[in-house]
Amino acid sequence: MVADIKQRRLFLSSAVLQNWLNRVGPVLGLLLVIGIFSLLMDTPARFLSPNNLRIVLSQTVIVAIGAIGMTIIIISGGIDLAVGSTIALTGVITALGINDGLAPSVALLSGILVGGLVGVVNGLVITRLKVVPFIATLGMLGVARGVAKWMANQQTVNMPGTWLNELLVMFPNPPWLLVAPGVWIAIVLAVLAAIVLRNTVFGRRVFALGSNEAAARACGIATDRLKVWIYALAGLLFGLAGVMQMSRLRQGDPTVAAGSELDIIAAVVIGGGSLSGGEGSILGSMIGALIMAFLRNGCQQVGWPNYIQEIIIGAIIVVAVAIDRWRSAHA
């Protein structure tokens, strides 16, 4: 009896430890990256300065907002390869909207809604036409990119300056914001998404869907409808990421963000998301996005060539997932 209790306590504490490790694993990774670069840098004070933090945060916003949507999709057992194209498309749409004399807020909204529309189409293709998400969104990757180039008439779309251009500036106005407004938007959205995933029926269903779709359906969850909602919701976020991209470049560029879907997926995976579904956390994905941004920033300031940074990011993705596998095997 006593031994049993002891056993149980041991088990409990190891489970707590496990849980704790899961949480802080990515954070440790981030601190490690920052620490290593501070040691390598001949001017660590500059690397660790608030200004550099502002730079990195602004650079992370697009990937971070994309990663919020991608985390929800990946937890549900899906994938979206069309993010980069959606970002380009919605950026172009917003820029065109401003050029057509729409109020910036309306243009912003139209960009976001177009992103949502792309998501709805993805969801319908996946559920109605029974095309697996990988293929459905691979198709959308081409379609959305093509439509973006078409709408933009194969040129970048320059537009007059509006407050949308201020979303990702380094020194925000008013200054008490400390970091760019876009960074705050990303943080608020991340917190909201984390709460939704953890504490709402919708969130629990997303996890259930990704853990075991058949079981979820047997429990009475309308899985098809849920999937369309998930892709639509993520699409809205990708649309916002597109507006952020436009804000950063002060123009709608139909060729921008090619390949950023891989950055976004990498952020989710580094943060503990599992491509087989049912696992993942918003916090982890945000940390994953920050790790990559700090790597890029640090490599550049140390003066390393781009290829080293690509090798390191590639290795980190594999190591992060390997550690994850090892942990779950020993759980």
Place this chain on the structure above:
Amino acid sequence: MRKCLLLFLLLLILVTSCLKNNSPSANGKKKFTIAVIPKGTTHEFWKSIHAGSNKAAQELSAQGTDIEVIWKGPLREDDREQQIQVVEGFAAQGVNGIVLAPLDNRALVRPVSDAHRAGVPTVIIDSGLDSNDIVSFVATDNRKGGTLAADRMGQLLNGKGKVLVLRYAEGSASTTEREEGFISQIKQKFPDIELVSTDQYAGATRDTAKRASENLLNRFGDEVQGIFTPNESSTAGMLLALQDIGKAGKVSFVGFDVSQTFIDALNANQLHGIVVQNPFNMGYLGVRTMVDSLLGKPVDKKIDTGVMLVTKENMSSPEVQALLHPPLDQYLK
């Protein structure tokens, strides 16, 4: 089997009918179809090349040689594979000549040689190609452009200070020559100017350039007095980054190429000189050289299309105005 045969016949008819389009037209006038392949289509630079080649086509057509210009490029500026496919496509389609701005001085050698063997000659514009199978190389003297930028920088800094060079992209011959021209001129003529960073690349787009600029400025921003960037996207990215941190106008910034944003920045003293090529002339001479060669006239192996330094002071001169505002609308509609 029969289906295959039928399909083959259909294809044959299709191909021959395509080829027919290129033969001399009925009224005895010569007709040439010329494919102009830029590095990308989104930069304003390429619009000028497009307009220039259209001008050449219109002039030549008026003189009795019917010219059709087909404009097609890879949409992304760094997609070599796509550009190779475009060249191969035109060679297979059987155009009379190709005017090409190669994305890479090596990667495009094979498709250009293949086209040469298939009887389609190529004129290279803008950026060099390591090949002998070309008719002519029509381009800016990029080294001279870099040298002009260095002279301006030396003048701005009174011959001493720290300067940062943000390179464009690995493997791009034209920009590498500008960077080397700049660096060697600084080293020779202005020994008191120190080059603090010359080994970082901006990458293909404004976005990558802005990111690289922000990172570099954080590292070196407080110590440098001068910055040089070798093309439109790197200059635009650096300008955005400088504006964002409020340093625009506080460092001497010399860029390359032109766009409306840069002209505004020159007026606002945020940019202190841009080296401007003459893309309109490049597109024009590219097509003219191609047609001259097709008509059997001798052409030079290397043709310089001109380069000059534009500053706030000389900006309103008629010479510069003509360069800054090529008649795009006239030839692109």
